[in-house]
Amino acid sequence: MADRIELPQGAGGSETEAFIKKHILPRFEQPDIDVPLQALDDAAVVDDVVFTTDSHTVQPLFFPGGDIGSLAVAGTINDVAVMGAEPVALAAAMVIEEGLSLDSIERVLDSMASCSHNAGVPIVTGDTKVLEHGALQDMIVTTAGIGRSSEALQHNLQELGRGTSWLRDSALQPGDAIILSGHVADHGIALLSFREGYGFETEITSDVAPVNDLMRRCLEAGGVAAAKDPTRGGLANTLHEMASKSGVGMHIMEERIPVREGTMAACEMLGIDPYTVGNEGKVVLAVAPGRADDVLAAMRRHPLGGHAAIIGHAMKKKRVVLETAVGGTRLLEAPLGDPIPRIC
Numbered sequence: 001m002a003d004r005i006e007l008p009q010g011a012g013g014s015e016t017e018a019f020i021k022k023h024i025l026p027r028f029e030q031p032d033i034d035v036p037l038q039a040l041d042d043a044a045v046v047d048d049v050v051f052t053t054d055s056h057t058v059q060p061l062f063f064p065g066g067d068i069g070s071l072a073v074a075g076t077i078n079d080v081a082v083m084g085a086e087p088v089a090l091a092a093a094m095v096i097e098e099g100l101s102l103d104s105i106e107r108v109l110d111s112m113a114s115c116s117h118n119a120g121v122p123i124v125t126g127d128t129k130v131l132e133h134g135a136l137q138d139m140i141v142t143t144a145g146i147g148r149s150s151e152a153l154q155h156n157l158q159e160l161g162r163g164t165s166w167l168r169d170s171a172l173q174p175g176d177a178i179i180l181s182g183h184v185a186d187h188g189i190a191l192l193s194f195r196e197g198y199g200f201e202t203e204i205t206s207d208v209a210p211v212n213d214l215m216r217r218c219l220e221a222g223g224v225a226a227a228k229d230p231t232r233g234g235l236a237n238t239l240h241e242m243a244s245k246s247g248v249g250m251h252i253m254e255e256r257i258p259v260r261e262g263t264m265a266a267c268e269m270l271g272i273d274p275y276t277v278g279n280e281g282k283v284v285l286a287v288a289p290g291r292a293d294d295v296l297a298a299m300r301r302h303p304l305g306g307h308a309a310i311i312g313h314a315m316k317k318k319r320v321v322l323e324t325a326v327g328g329t330r331l332l333e334a335p336l337g338d339p340i341p342r343i344c
Contacts, residue, residue, distance in 0.1 A: 011337030012232020042079040050085035053144035059342040065206030069111035076143040081212040082227040084167035085147030093127040119210035152219040172246035176314040177292035179285040188277035202262035209281030221298040223291025236275040240334035252312035276335040
């Protein structure tokens with residue numbers, strides 16, 4: 001099926017990256033802008049405005065801890081925030097299947113309104129289309145967001161002294177501390193278990209949340225070189241993206257990666273690597289070594305960062321190594337795609 005699109009090419013792992021580089025990037029000429037499409041960061045920067053867009057096809061629409069509406073709003077806010085920007089406004093477009101109940105649509109809209117209000121990022125424009133029954137499953141929500149620089153970002157970058165204007169995936173240097181804001185894999189496992197009806201002993205809920213306020217606190221602490229939200233492909237894919245773009249490797253300590261006991265048990269039961277499962281309310285930071293403790297403390301004072309941890313560091317040798325709890329090491333491979341489809 002080499003002449004047809006396949007699911008892994010849209011799942012966020014190495015297959016998606018290869019598809020983008022082969023079929024998409026060569027077709028779009030880029031102007032001379034701060035962060036172009038070719039950078040493959042979470043957003044572009046045009047005339048000092050951070051701009052991003054994302055489509056959401058989660059199934060089912062409602063799941064423990066969130067729904068397609070909160071997911072769409074938080075996901076786009078997070079893509080702006082991890083560039084170091086202050087999110088300013090969102091656009092939202094819906095493509096709805098004919099026959100979907102108005103109650104479901106209103107629940108999604110109420111969730112979007114609540115999430116955007118709580119994050120302080122209003123939805124200011126959008127579009128609505130309806131397709132005939134069977135043309136899609138329930139609905140697709142596409143959101144776009146813009147952001148601007150802030151005093152916290154500029155102070156952080158000036159102190160960092162690496163000559164960048166934004167947080168970039170390519171800005172890591174050997175010795176940088178790698179900080180994770182909290183437990184991984186909750187979102188993907190919560191959605192999968194609810195969708196498939198798995199009866200785990202403990203209820204697992206999604207972590208979906210906007211991280212813009214958490215990012216602001218971290219920037220105020222200083223020393224942040226790069227940030228990324230570990231969505232599709234999970235923590236493993238995020239670490240590989242940051243390392244490869246920066247030309248560095250990483251040494252990660254497995255025992256420091258926060259994973260809830262119930263989530264780990266579910267992953268083991270299902271044969272899924274928790275480090276490849278998508279998250280929707282977490283952030284991975286690369287921080288100059290002298291400021292790592294300050295940033296970690298700032299994270300832990302925030303409601304979304306109470307379980308934050310320094311999980312490793314960047315190194316010269318260009319590979320991502322996982323030090324296991326028993327003292328051995330193994331390569332942490334980037335996934336070909338997300339092991340759990342339709343979660344974002």
